[in-house]
Amino acid sequence: MIEILSSTELTQATRTGALVGTILQTLKSRTTVGTNLLDIDQWTKAMIADAGAQSCYADYEASFGRGPFGHYICTAVNDAVLHGKPSNHTLADGDLLTLDLAVLQGGVAADAAISFIVGDTQPAESLALIAATERALTAGIAAAQPGAHIGDISHAIGTVLTAAGYPINTDFGGHGIGSTMHQDPHVANTGRPGRGYKLRPGLLLALEPWVMQDTADLITDPDGWTLRSATGARTAHTEHTIAITPEGPQILTLPHA
Template identity: 70%
Template sequence: MIEILTPAELVRARAAGALVGDILRTLRERSEAGTNLLDLDAWTREMIDGAGAVSCYVDYAPSFGRGPFGHHVCTSVDDAVLHGLPHDRVLRDGDLLTLDLAVSLDGVVADSAVSFVVGGQASAEDAAMISATERALAAAIAAARPGARVGDLSHAIGTVLREAGYPVSTQFGGHGVGSTMHQDPHVANDGRPGRGYELRPGLLLALEPWVMADTDRLVTDADGWTLRSATGCRTAHSEHTVAITADGAEVLTLPPARG
């Protein structure tokens, strides 16, 4: 299913995106040495409930997981890159943490992810990897406009990641969003330009470049959810929800300015 939002629905999408951006910013600020992943999940629940929104994760039970997910935010640490199931683990300085959040507000979903090093002292390798995913995301956003094809976005992402020296997996890429979290079209993290669905104003896309330092192969934890690098290497993941407009792409999941 591919949904094209009306102007009224786009207003609600902006509100959902601002909420996701604000929650992720708050969680990042609270992610310090000694913070438990289960506390991050509890704080996420409080913020979602306080905004009158609904988590997209608690009841999420796709075929590839051991569902339902049962938590409110994905917390992926170090070699974990996707679907990190919160558990009783205390963060340490130097941990590379990815927070991934999807929320529905007034019937519209927004989805975003951010990677950062706890304590702020990132190694050169971690900083470069996080930067590569952020630059790949920016390249995809720059390519997103009416008349462009999904393959143009995939090619933009893949080009940045490959030129930065990272293996690229085409599993678990970006996707459409709307009234539900995962919709068509699938936006792989590499591809051929000029191919795929033609973008139209009103389309929402969650674009999410992710990489692992030295492999493109994933393994799944015993929890049935957490996906890790097969070699134990570090990982990074960046994601924004964007709306295709008449002029290009509007990023919806930036945190709102604080007064």
């Protein structure tokens, strides 16, 4: 299913997106050495409830996971990159943490992710991973013009990640979003320009470049959800929900000013 949102729905999408962006930045500011992943999950639950919104994850079941997910945010540490299920794990100095959050408010969902280093130790290779996903996301957003194609976005993202020297996994990538969290079209993190669905105003896309340092292969934790690099290498993941408008792409998941 591919949804094209009305102007009223797009107005709500900006509200939902700002909520997601604000929660993520609040969590980042509260996360320190010694923070437990289950505390992050509970902080998220409380902020979603305070906003009168709903978690897209708590009851989420998918073919690639052992559902329901049962938590309110994905917390991926170091070699974990996607669908990180919160556990009784305490963060250490220098850990690379990815927070991935999707929320439904007023009938419209938004989805975003940030990766950052916890504490004072800032490993250069980890910072490079994060920076590459951020640059790739910027490139993908710039390519998301009305009349362009999904392949143009994928090509822009993949060009940046490949130039940075990282292998690209195409099993998971970006996606359409609207009244539900995961919709068509799929947006791979590499692809051929001029191919795929033609972008129309009113379309929402969650673009999410992610990489693993030295592999494109994933393994799944015993929890049935958390995906890690097959080699144990570090990973990073950056995501925004955007709206295609007649004037160009609009980022929805920026925090409140």
